[in-house]
Amino acid sequence: MPTTVMTERIAVRSPQKSPAVRASFPVKAREQEQVPEPVVEMRAIRKTFLDVVANERVNFSLRPGEICALLGENGAGKTTLMNILFGYYAADEGEILIHGKKVSFASPRDAIACRIGMVHQHFTLVPSQTVLENVVVGSSGGRFFLDMKRAREKLCALQKRFGLAVDPDAPVWTLPIGGQQKVEILKALYRDARILILDEPTAVLAPLETRELFDTLRTLAAEGCSIVFISHKLYEVMEIAHRVVVLAKGVICAERSVSETDERELANLMVGHELAGKTATARKAGAALLSVSRLTVRNDKGLDAVKDLSLDVHSGEVVGLAGVSGNGQMELADALFGLRVPTSGTIVLDGAALPDGNPKSRVDRHMGRIPEDRMTTGLMLDLSVEDNLVMEHHGDFRRSGMLDREAIGDHAEGLMCDFGIKADGRRAPARTLSGGNLQKIILARELSADPKVVVAAQPTRGLDVGAIEYVHGRILEARDRGAATLLISEDLDEIFALSDRIAVLYEGRIMGIADRKYATKEQIGLWMSGIRDVLCA
Amino acid sequence: MRLVLKKRAPLPPWIRLLVPLGAILVTLLLSAVPILAAGGALWPSYASLFKGAVGTRYNFLETCVKAAPLTFTGLAVAFAFRAKFWNTGAEGQLLAGAIAATAAGVASSNLPPLLALLFVCGAGFLAGGAWAAIPAVLKTKYRVDDVVTSLLLNYVMWHIMGYLLFGPLQMPGSSWPRSAAIAESAHFPILLAKSRFHLGIVLALAAVFVVWFINSKTVFGYQARAVGVNQKAAAFAGIGVKSVILKTALLSGGLAGLAGVGEVAAIHHHLLMDISPGFGYSGIVIAMLGQLHPAGVALSAFFFSGIAVGAQSMSRITGVPTYIADVIQGMALLVMLVALLLTEYRIQAVRD
Ligand SMILES: Nc1ncnc2c1ncn2[C@@H]1O[C@H](COP(=O)(O)OP(=O)(O)OP(=O)(O)O)[C@@H](O)[C@H]1O
Ligand SMILES: [Mg+2]
Numbered sequence: 019m020p021t022t023v024m025t026e027r028i029a030v031r032s033p034q035k036s037p038a039v040r041a042s043f044p045v046k047a048r049e050q051e052q053v054p055e056p057v058v059e060m061r062a063i064r065k066t067f068l069d070v071v072a073n074e075r076v077n078f079s080l081r082p083g084e085i086c087a088l089l090g091e092n093g094a095g096k097t098t099l100m101n102i103l104f105g106y107y108a109a110d111e112g113e114i115l116i117h118g119k120k121v122s123f124a125s126p127r128d129a130i131a132c133r134i135g136m137v138h139q140h141f142t143l144v145p146s147q148t149v150l151e152n153v154v155v156g157s158s159g160g161r162f163f164l165d166m167k168r169a170r171e172k173l174c175a176l177q178k179r180f181g182l183a184v185d186p187d188a189p190v191w192t193l194p195i196g197g198q199q200k201v202e203i204l205k206a207l208y209r210d211a212r213i214l215i216l217d218e219p220t221a222v223l224a225p226l227e228t229r230e231l232f233d234t235l236r237t238l239a240a241e242g243c244s245i246v247f248i249s250h251k252l253y254e255v256m257e258i259a260h261r262v263v264v265l266a267k268g269v270i271c272a273e274r275s276v277s278e279t280d281e282r283e284l285a286n287l288m289v290g291h292e293l294a295g296k297t298a299t300a301r302k303a304g305a306a307l308l309s310v311s312r313l314t315v316r317n318d319k320g321l322d323a324v325k326d327l328s329l330d331v332h333s334g335e336v337v338g339l340a341g342v343s344g345n346g347q348m349e350l351a352d353a354l355f356g357l358r359v360p361t362s363g364t365i366v367l368d369g370a371a372l373p374d375g376n377p378k379s380r381v382d383r384h385m386g387r388i389p390e391d392r393m394t395t396g397l398m399l400d401l402s403v404e405d406n407l408v409m410e411h412h413g414d415f416r417r418s419g420m421l422d423r424e425a426i427g428d429h430a431e432g433l434m435c436d437f438g439i440k441a442d443g444r445r446a447p448a449r450t451l452s453g454g455n456l457q458k459i460i461l462a463r464e465l466s467a468d469p470k471v472v473v474a475a476q477p478t479r480g481l482d483v484g485a486i487e488y489v490h491g492r493i494l495e496a497r498d499r500g501a502a503t504l505l506i507s508e509d510l511d512e513i514f515a516l517s518d519r520i521a522v523l524y525e526g527r528i529m530g531i532a533d534r535k536y537a538t539k540e541q542i543g544l545w546m547s548g549i550r551d552v553l554c555a
Numbered sequence: 556m557r558l559v560l561k562k563r564a565p566l567p568p569w570i571r572l573l574v575p576l577g578a579i580l581v582t583l584l585l586s587a588v589p590i591l592a593a594g595g596a597l598w599p600s601y602a603s604l605f606k607g608a609v610g611t612r613y614n615f616l617e618t619c620v621k622a623a624p625l626t627f628t629g630l631a632v633a634f635a636f637r638a639k640f641w642n643t644g645a646e647g648q649l650l651a652g653a654i655a656a657t658a659a660g661v662a663s664s665n666l667p668p669l670l671a672l673l674f675v676c677g678a679g680f681l682a683g684g685a686w687a688a689i690p691a692v693l694k695t696k697y698r699v700d701d702v703v704t705s706l707l708l709n710y711v712m713w714h715i716m717g718y719l720l721f722g723p724l725q726m727p728g729s730s731w732p733r734s735a736a737i738a739e740s741a742h743f744p745i746l747l748a749k750s751r752f753h754l755g756i757v758l759a760l761a762a763v764f765v766v767w768f769i770n771s772k773t774v775f776g777y778q779a780r781a782v783g784v785n786q787k788a789a790a791f792a793g794i795g796v797k798s799v800i801l802k803t804a805l806l807s808g809g810l811a812g813l814a815g816v817g818e819v820a821a822i823h824h825h826l827l828m829d830i831s832p833g834f835g836y837s838g839i840v841i842a843m844l845g846q847l848h849p850a851g852v853a854l855s856a857f858f859f860s861g862i863a864v865g866a867q868s869m870s871r872i873t874g875v876p877t878y879i880a881d882v883i884q885g886m887a888l889l890v891m892l893v894a895l896l897l898t899e900y901r902i903q904a905v906r907d
Contacts, residue, residue, distance in 0.1 A: 068567075108561060124559045124903050357791060378793035387791070395791050400784040405777070409792040412777055420772045 054081050055118060057213060057244050058103065063112035065098055065268075067450065070442055072098040074268045076112070080213065085235060085245045087255040087276075089288055090265035091482045092454020093440050096248050097139060099265070100215045103246075104136040105129035116213075135206025136215040139453060139480070140393060141198055145191035149173075149184050153205045176207050180234045192319070194344045196227035203234070214238065215246045218453075220254055221480040224342040224508050232258050250482045252281040264288055289484035304333035307502035308471045313363030315349040323349035325526040326363070331471070331502040336493065338517030338534075339506045342546055346526035347506050348390060351475040354504070355387050356380045357395070367471055381410045386469030386496070388460055390476045390506075396460045399449040403441050404430035406448050406459050411467060437462040438488070454485045465492050472496055472503040478512060490516055510539060524548045560900040574898055575844065575851060578891040579858055582883060585890065589882045595875040607868025608861035614868070616750040618861045620822075624649070624831070625856035626759040627814035628838025630766050631683075633847040635807035637770065638779040639786070640691060640800050644705030645811040646835025647712035648683040652812025654716055655682030656819045657724060657826040660737025671740040672754075675820055676813065683812020684805040686712060691804030695797040709835065720828060734826040743821035755817030760853070762810060767849040769806075779803055811835060840888050846895075859884055 056079040063076040072095040080086055088096045101107045103114065105123030114121055116132050123129045126136070143152050154169045173186055182200045190198060199219060206214055216235075220228045235245055235258060249255055255262055256276060264272040264287045272287045308331040317323035323346040331337045341347060352358035354365060356377035365372045367383050380387060389395040397406050407430045408415060415422045415429070430444040439458045441451050448456060457480070464472070474493065478486045493516060497503050507513050513520055520537050522529040522545035529545040544550075583601075590600045609615045628645040635642035642648075659678035663671040689708060693699040719725075720732035727735065743754040770776040781789040782799045790796050818830050841859055845851025866880035 106562075124561060127559075355791065357787075377791050378795070381793040389791065394785065395787050398781055398785040398788045401781070405781075409781070409788070412774060416774055419774065421774055421777055423772075 054083075056080060056115075057082050057117055059115040059118075060099070060103060061113050061115070063099065063102060063109045063114075065095075065102060065107060065109050068442065070450075071268050073102070073109070076265075076268070076270055078103075078263065078270070080244045080246065082244055083239050083242045084261060085239050085247055085259045087259035087262045088246055088248045088265065089250075089252075089255060089262055089284060091288055092457075092485050093452035094265040094482075095268040096265055097217055097452070100136065100217060100246060100248070103129070104134060104215060130209050130211075133210055133212040134215070135203075135209060135211030135213070137199065137202040137206060137217065137219060139217045139221070141202055143190045143198055143201060146189060148187050148189055149193070149201050149204075150186040152190055152201055153186075153208045173204065173208060176204060180207065180237050181230065182234060195222045196224065196230075196343070199223070199227075199231070212242070213244045213246075215248075217248045218250070218480055219247070220249055220251060222343075225510070226342065228254065250480065250486070252284050252483065255284065256281060285483050288482060304500065306330040307333050307368050308473075308504060309364075309366040310354070311364050311366070313350070313353060313360050313365065315346070315353045315358060315360045317346075317349050322361070323526050324353065324360070327523075327526065327528060329504075329521060329528060331504050333500045333502050334497060335518040336497050336503040336505055336516050338513035338520045339504060339523055340510060340513045340520060340542055340546060341508065341523035343508050345523050347475065347508075347523060349526075350523070351390060351473065351506055354380075354385075354473045355389060384467065384470045386464035386467065386472040386474075386501070388464055388472070388474040388477045390479070392456055392460055397448055397456060400447060402445045403434065403439065403448055403451070403459060404444040407433055407463050409463065411463075433462040433466055436466070437492075453480045454482055457481055457489070458485070461489060461492060465496055468499070469496065469501055472501050473506070474503065475506040476508065477505070478507075478509070486512075510542065513542070514539065522546055558902050558904055560896075561903050563899060563901050566898055570898060571846065574894050575846065575855065575891065578844075578894045579887065581894075582887040582890045585886055586879075586883050589879060590875055593875045593879060595869070595873040600869055600873045600875055603869040603872040604862075604865040606865075608865030613750060614864065616747060616752045618857065618864045619756050620751045620753070621864055622853075622857045622860035623753075623756045623759040623817055623821075624814035624834045625837055625841055625859055626853050627762060627810050627817070628834050629841035629845060629852035629856050630762055630838075630849060631807045631809075631811035631814075632838045632842035633845060633849065633852050634766055634770075634810065635687075635803055636783075636842060637847050638783045638799060638803040640694070640803050640807065641702040642687060642690070642705050642804065642807050643702055643839060644687060644690065644708050644808075644835070645814075645838040646831065646833065647705075647709035648686045648808040648811035649815040649818075649831055649835045650709075650712045650716050651686040651808075651815065652679035652683040653815030653819050653826055653830050654719060654724070655679050655812070656816040657734050657737060660741035660820060660824075661724075661735050662738075663741050664738035666738070666740055668740040668744075671738060672743070672820075675737070675741045676758075676816055679812040679816030679819075680809040681812070683815065684807075684809040687804040687808025687811070688801065691801050695800055716826070717828065720826060724826060726825070732828050736825045737819065741820055742824060743817065751822070753817070753821040755813075755821045758813065758817070762813070763849045763853045766810075770849065775799070775802065811838070814838075837884070840884065844888060844891050855887075858887070862887075 058080040060076060060078040063073050065073040076099060078099065090096050098107065102109045105126045105128050121132060144155070150170060150173060153173055170186060177183060182204055184193060184197050184200050190201060193201070199222065219231060223231060239245055247259060259276050262274045262276060262279065262284060263270060264284070266288070311328045313324055313327045314322055315324040327350065329337070339347070349358060353360045356372070356375055356379060359375035367385060372383065373379050393399065398409065404426055408426050412421065415426050427444060433439070434441065434444060437458050439462065440455050448459065472493065477493065478489050481489060493503060493505070505513065505516055514534065517534050519531055520534055520542060521531040522542055524545065525548065529548070529550060532541065587597060591597060607614055608618050628649060631645045631648065632642060656675045656679040659675045663674050666674060686708065687705070690701045690704040693704050694701040717732065720734060724734045726733050746752050746754060746757065778794045778799050781792065781794055782796050786796055814834055815830070819826060823830060837859060841855045842852055844855035862883050863880045866877045869875055870877045
């Protein structure tokens with residue numbers, strides 16, 4: 019039975035999880051004088067999009083059993099490089115060698131045949147199909163009929179081996195984001211991937227889910243899989259990777275073994291300057307500008323996701339709403355944004371109740387809204403950068419019923435400069451911008467309109483450290499101007515860095531509210547897992 | 556060895572202009588195959604097709620006459636599709652417009668010409684718009700699929716027309732399904748001597764400009780495009796998605812209605828069952844061929860009309876049946892779709 023053999027192997031290898039042993043991986047290999055052949059070698063890769071150079075002279079290699087982290091600012095070209103390796107784009111110049119053999123991928127299909135798998139920044143699952151169907155789709159091996167029984171056995175074996183627990187018969191749309199990601203990974207493994215590319219996998223995960231993912235990755239690496247891990251979170255990179263490659267403006271600017279570097283140096287290499295490490299200084303809060311009272315909101319499945327929730331946010335304060343994803347954050351944010359009609363309760367902005375399910379009223383009453391789902395809610399990817407920047411306030415650029423294109427252009431130029439949005443001009447389709455720059459468009463649009471209340475859901479998800487510093491600075495700036503800010507985030511560091519008060523959402527209810535000065539991560543962590551501290555109750 | 560599609564890097568915008576012209580050229584070249592198959596001699600056929608379409612003053616103006624309703628229906632479809640209101644019902648809206656124009660035209664015998672024309676156009680526009688509003692309301696209120704409803708309403712309107720032409724609108728004393736003639740004051744004036752070049756053609760050109768202006772210059776045009784590319788984000792931005800869809804439907808249906816007005820007021824001067832040889836359906840193809848751009852719609856309407864008019868003289872001279880026009884028009888769409896595919900992807904041969 020292969021499964022038992024595998025379990026044994028995992029058991030033997032699991033001591034490797036200790037950081038010291040893990041970090042020494044490349045060193046150990048060198049000692050034995052048998053540096054393993056690289057499984058992947060990308061040589062002198064160059065890729066351009068019209069005028070934008072996304073990759074230039076990139077030499078990138080990957081050894082068996084190695085976890086290599088790819089770091090770089092938003093738009094540095096990480097995703098592009100990996101898309102080339104995955105056969106999604108063709109490089110303009112350069113060559114790719116797999117196990118020393120030159121290959122040329124015409125499509126991801128060829129890459130999959132070379133046992134490469136990729137989990138994209140944005141998932142590619144079919145929501146209405148089950149986990150098993152999603153995993154199996156497209157891998158029938160050329161045969162007409164699928165052997166579902168064998169497929170199921172193979173899937174279950176994989177799940178046991180790598181600790182990727184999801185119900186094979188659950189429809190994908192019912193899974194939390196973390197579960198969907200497991201399906202993506204299973205999909206790659208099902209196709210026998212030995213080279214696994216993960217593009218910002220942890221951006222959507224709660225801390226606990228990240229732990230699970232890391233255990234899986236370690237098991238995979240111990241079995242000889244090579245892994246490329248893209249992330250903006252430096253401590254994660256330090257924890258999981260053996261080697262770090264830093265990209266800047268499409269060029270590799272540094273390469274370090276994890277054992278010989280630290281977070282400070284990596285941050286420096288990426289951004290090119292020291293980070294200030296800004297934390298909020300507590301301020302005196304004014305009147306309540308945003309009052310939520312007794313709000314109950316249903317989720318898509320018709321169950322109460324937010325239950326009788328009340329919360330006040332005052333002028334000049336940031337209230338951080340922490341919690342593990344799927345505890346009602348999305349439904350609460352949607353109700354606040356006017357996208358979802360609550361079943362009961364009221365939302366009052368600066369003394370006047372907001373009509374339910376009416377986004378326009380939020381725009382009119384100066385609520386700055388940063389939605390979690392920037393690709394489909396916050397932006398129109400097919401429109402230009404300038405059109406996206408006036409999405410909400412295009413009415414202000416009206417001149418006798420016509421749009422004043424010139425004013426819109428000037429407005430865009432100004433914001434792109436102020437917020438450092440990197441794009442191929444203001445007329446470039448938003449689709450061509452990198453993830454971080456897309457987020458900057460939303461921030462520019464929402465925060466430049468001098469909002470009274472800001473509701474920000476996961477505002478720095480997927481951003482590089484420089485951009486995060488920047489976003490945090492902007493949010494604090496808005497607060498200092500007197501805005502009442504509700505920050506919904508699953509990132510505890512972010513919550514602690516910005517909030518004046520911290521509230522924890524658990525199963526749709528507020529577990530507790532604490533002043534940042536007296537709160538500890540342990541206590542917030544307990545609340546997040548539904549355990550109420552007796553002393554603070 | 557197999558062929559795969561690879562995504563291209565984005566092409567510069569001027570390619571968009573070249574694509575339809577190239578597609579038309581390729582279509583004309585490919586037309587050789589059915590022409591030869593139908594037993595036509597190649598050069599005489601092409602020559603007579605071309606001459607029949609635009610070769611003489613009369614033929615050219617005749618092509619314009621036929622292009623007018625196609626421009627209206629093409630615009631109607633393109634304007635709706637841009638906001639992702641899938642209006643496949645231009646045919647029914649055209650008929651609604653024609654019926655209303657007939658009723659108004661018959662009733663306006665005592666009106667001065669200018670008022671009569673306004674009355675006829677207004678009635679046709681409103682009737683078309685109202686007919687298009689039905690699928691829009693069903694879509695926004697009850698989430699009924701607009702492709703299906705707008706398409707099926709074509710047949711409903713055709714039968715309503717049949718009822719009216721055998722009933723209330725039937726010419727007194729006639730047993731044919733045919734209405735009384737509209738008042739002379741409601742006739743579209745002929746603008747060029749010794750031709751049928753009428754007011755409706757100028758109106759169609761004006762409509763091209765108006766639609767372009769709305770699309771690219773007005774707040775409503777921006778909102779419609781936003782709803783078209785991403786409804787969820789549009790709603791988030793505070794755009795009234797339902798009202799945008801409803802207004803789009805009204806205007807789209809109105810444009811299709813004007814196509815019907817022209818056929819009644821300029822060509823036939825009364826209503827009959829075969830008032831439209833499928834102008835509404837052709838409008839869908841024309842809108843796609845013109846890439847939903849108003850100027851593109853006008854050009855492809857002219858191309859369609861030229862092929863149809865030219866095919867008649869080709870058939871007289873070389874004996875190739877006039878059905879060849881349908882074949883060429885169908886090919887044009889296919890070639891265009893392939894060309895659009897190739898602007899986004901390129902074909903690559905790979906060895907296994
Ligand atoms: N399809 C495309 N068309 C045009 N430009 C593109 C396209 N894809 C990427 N780019 C450009 O190439 C550059 C690199 O983008 P890429 O997505 O690789 O960045 P990234 O390092 O993954 O950033 P992030 O951390 O924000 O995800 C950016 O300037 C981006 O605007
Ligand atoms: Mg990326």
